[in-house]
Amino acid sequence: MPAPAKRKNRRRIPRGAGLLLLLLAGLASVVCAQEKPYFVAYDSQMEEPGNLEIGINPVIGLPKAGNGFLATSIEFEYGVKAWWTTEFYLDGQRTFGDSTIFTGFRWENRFRVLRGEHWINPVLYLEYESLNDADRTLLEVVSFDGGRGPLDPNAEARREHKHEIEGKLILSSNWRGWNFSENFIAEKNLANEPWEFGYALGLSRPLALAASARECTLCRENVRAGLEMYGGLGDRHNLTLSGTSHYLGPVLAWDLPRGMTVRVSPQFGLTPSSYRSLIRFGVSYELAGFGRRVRGLFR
């Protein structure tokens, strides 16, 4: 009987459209997050409860030999509670002169440990990632990760698949408008490989501490500037700086009206094992009250 099938289809379309409308409705909400300017380092700031942030973070990498690459991660960050933020990433990669491939996904959770604000605010970070060896988003650098030689062809690199867990201890302090963030990273490939270690450091400040009385886009208060540094620290068998990659670069974040933030950072390899340079971009959009709207769909 065709009629019921048609009715079924008719019901499905509005539900799909409903999700789309939900996202568009979110776009209408005016909200500004306390957006971190860093690309690799984390501070203690959590996503506001019920808000969803959607972001895209491309990185252009220039190795010392061989072709460059463009890696991108698409990010969905959600504030579950004031003390718990969850984030889901989809990663892809294009090697110039080679192919464009999907490299895998990550799911991370951050938990703010202490109530209230302290001189040093600890946050625990737990992540599971399922990525192939072609992934070059470099959202963390651990062990002897590096860019000394040319990249393996994507067709070859994608065959090796890694399932990894990662923990971070995030320490962050806010003082007179400055943010100081220190991350200690431990990562383990579940295929019986040793623990690998790394670090990330960040320092930033808004260009103006007090807000102006008028709505404005090109105000100094909307721009944060700082520095970011990160690198590998070897593994459990060889805890060392020797042969590891390290990067340093300025970071700049600009909060635009209607919840959008644009970030940019040219970063430079500091050791022979590092890529020569990385150019990072980020655009993110905050959807306020996303959780409330989703709950409304199920009532």
Place this chain on the structure above:
Amino acid sequence: MFLGPALFCGVAIAKKGQPTDAELAAKLRKAPAAASSWRNPYEGQSDAVAAGLKLFKHHCAECHAPEALEKSKAADLRSSALQNAPPGVLFWLLKNGNRSDGMPAWSALPDQQRWQIVTYLKSLGPASQEAGVVRRPAGIR
């Protein structure tokens, strides 16, 4: 697939009602004694009220209603507990948040911006007892 974790988490959020005046007063008593003596550097400045309103719309309005003048799911910012609290205690509350009730810590905002928000909140004054009367702060349209 993209929305899966977010949908799960969205449904996982606990629902809580608006806290009563007594509950708010109890939360504010957790502030350190020294906070009562912290002086608002922007007290009574109309520019700071306007800047505070702008910051409020950006950071707080989603939970506390557009200008804190209407009923919302979060704490009533014109309740007598909040309006009678010293400015330093409100500053402390903004900095530390109240995570058990879902209020995030606004510690990433510079001190100056938190004081501007406090200046705006203090300009609201207590809610009118007459139902439906909305009083806007002087100089704010």
